[in-house]
Amino acid sequence: MKKQSKYQEVVSYLKNAIESGRFPTGSRLPSIRQLSLDFHCSKDTIQRALLELRHEQYLYAKPQSGYYVLEQGQHQDLEIEVTDEHASAYDDFRLCVNETLIGRENYLFNYYDNHEGLDELRQSVHKLLFEQGLYCKPDQLVLTSGTQQALFILSQITFPSQTTDILVEQPTYHRMNRLLIAQGLSYQTIERRINGIDIEELESHFKTGKIKFFYTIPRFHYPLGHSYSEEEKKSILSLASQYNVFIVEDDYLGDLDAKKNPSFHYLDREDRVIYIKSFSTSLFPALRITALILPNCIKEAFVAYKNILDYDSNLIMQKALSLYIDSQLFEKNRLARLVGQDRYQKQLEEIVDRLPCPLPHFPLHDGVLLDLTHYPKIASLKHSQLGLDFFEDAYLGACPYQFVKVSLDNLEKVLNYLKAELD
Template sequence: MQKYMAILSDMEERIRTGQYGPGRKLPSIREAASLYDCSRSTIIRAYAELERQHTIYAMPQSGYYVVDKRGEQWDVRECERLDFTSASPDLNIFPYLDFQHCLNKAIDTYQYHLFTYGDSQGLESFRNTLASHLASDQVFAKPDQIVVTSGVTQALMILTQMPFPNHKSVILVEQPGYDIYLRYLEMEGAPVESILRTSKGIDLDRLEKLFKHGNIKFFFTMPRYQNPLGVSYNLAERKAIVALAAKYDVYIVEDDYMGDLGSERRLHPLHSYDDAEHVIYLKSFSKIIFPGLRIGAAVVPRLLLPTFRMYKKYADSESSLLSQAALEIYIKNGMFERHKHKIVKMYASRMKAMNDALLQHNASGIVEPTLVQSGVYIALQLENSVNMDQLIRRLAGREIVVVHSKGFYLTNYASPYKFLRLSITRVHKDVISASVYTLLEEIKKANQNAGRKRL
């Protein structure tokens, strides 16, 4: 991250956490330059950006002050309902003004292009920007390999329907796995096979047997921060999966929709190990900016590209040009990286609070949590005898809403364990410990009820 961006992120964090409280005067330009060991022009640029965001204001002959937005802040005392279900971005840190600026700039820059039909593969300048952006995450692709889609869901629909050069037909999915895609596969009547995934990973021997004998067209997987478990494949697993795909001519559809929200280094996507061009990499921006943007990107192997483009053209001639243009500007101006730094830091602090709360309140082992240090999901494994529907209702009665495991399995799949999926994106850090205590209290009661019924 550039020096200016790091300084700006630090100033925003100090303001957000109250170190520079509402109405407080900020350090002078000279003092701030000394504090950050940078030039005065860098500080002037940072203060100008904060002023443009309406975060601070300048008083002539006096200095810069923090805008008093206490009426707009999230008062945790008013959060009566604790929502552990949503993975949408925290609305309290949504970059409204930044993105509004990018939308206005996009209209000015692309005013004629926005009102014509564009390339179904995506705005060329945006794909060039995406190529550089993806390279920073070890996904190296030429712009002509990138196809812009209306979210990752559209890419999954295309890949499900189109023929593959390996002439196979079965789609392999993780169990538990991404609920929306599982429901889509069932609705389409697509031939599906499944493999169990746990906090410990997957059985690579079974995966090899399925790849070798299962007529597998592609394996759909979320290697990093999987929904719903929140876990990631380790390095050995990632390399082994890619090697098996190349060996048995099976494609991998890698959904990396949570990749931006992790703070762990060297946890690279499967695509970075793919020398045989058997990995289709899917990128989403919905979890870090906002779902309504409806912009996704698919990095497609060249052998699949003509067919994918044809299906994309007839399914949806083009994704929103305005959204593409605004996101291009948002990325090129460094705004995306700065927002990412902010949101990852916030979510990491919430995940730490979650882990600390479980360590404190789960000493007796009421639940078995997945070991997750980053991302937004964590799963709590329960006793199989627990009445899940009754538990969900009791928690809702105490203003805690959660998602249970049923929807993350194929309908006819005999799930070997039950769990609750928790998301930390909409729950303030300061209420996590108390909510986990209440959550475990209700689970303990559910365990006792299940025990009495067995007797």
């Protein structure tokens, strides 16, 4: 029988004590300090256990007082039904922030001299990535204040190849485009189509010998929604190896990949993939924390440059995110978002089934992509109140107006307009 971890031991003991009546309803639990002494473990381990029991509605907290036992049987009625996955994630994370502020004055009144990021969070992220099939050494992980800071540092530091050009897909993440223009950086572009890129065209760029790194969004590409197949990733990696090019893999929606397709980083055998994981898109935009897996050959330069930009990312938020991950709340809300995606797909299918004619479309995680070659009249709705997104900022040059994103709420309105025009 597998031995329980100290964390599991604490959770099991307190559950049994509550259910057996040793800790009756309304009674106050021993302090975190006392429990850590009783179980010979850290205060963080105790806090993780108490947070899980609070989430499962065994306990409730009184500010500046402690944890108290909730009436048994009541917790079943209080079980949260996830109707809005974003609201649930917000509530859970707020709980973690509150827990973080208890007895952690050192995070408020002291500096932290590890520029790679808070050790607790790096350990939490390392475990999370391992569970997602992203294997790395803990010392390869670096935390930044959002993806924009990570991309900026990568654009500024010198790579081993001493090359200068950044290769970007078009269309792509609008902030990457802005970064290139604002800094006057040397770049090359390759067209990303609804079915991927031209591998021969990619090789022609790599052959120039100027490419510093290829920035790509392999899964759920922004804005087209396309994901590379495993075969395409292997072909791109082979070319990167042949021409000594690094790949910056922005996996901003990797958490929504129910199939768990292998990443570039997983397939990489030569330590030339820089993996970026944003927590802003997984939770909410205001959480400016991003994790990178960096090849050893560029990590020192990256961390040195980061030290120039800021002393460290918000320690309270880093600790709260660590607690959020370790308490399985991140996984809970990730699964809730996957359920939400399934619900969205069913709604989309119901709308499409009601249409009088076939709808060439491509599902996105937050809308529907329509091909304007089939619906050129939609361009006339650019200034309407329907919230259409033509992705102007996703192009470095003039927007070709090839695609438009329509929210599910507005899809029928747009299609009714088209039907009226056709009639």
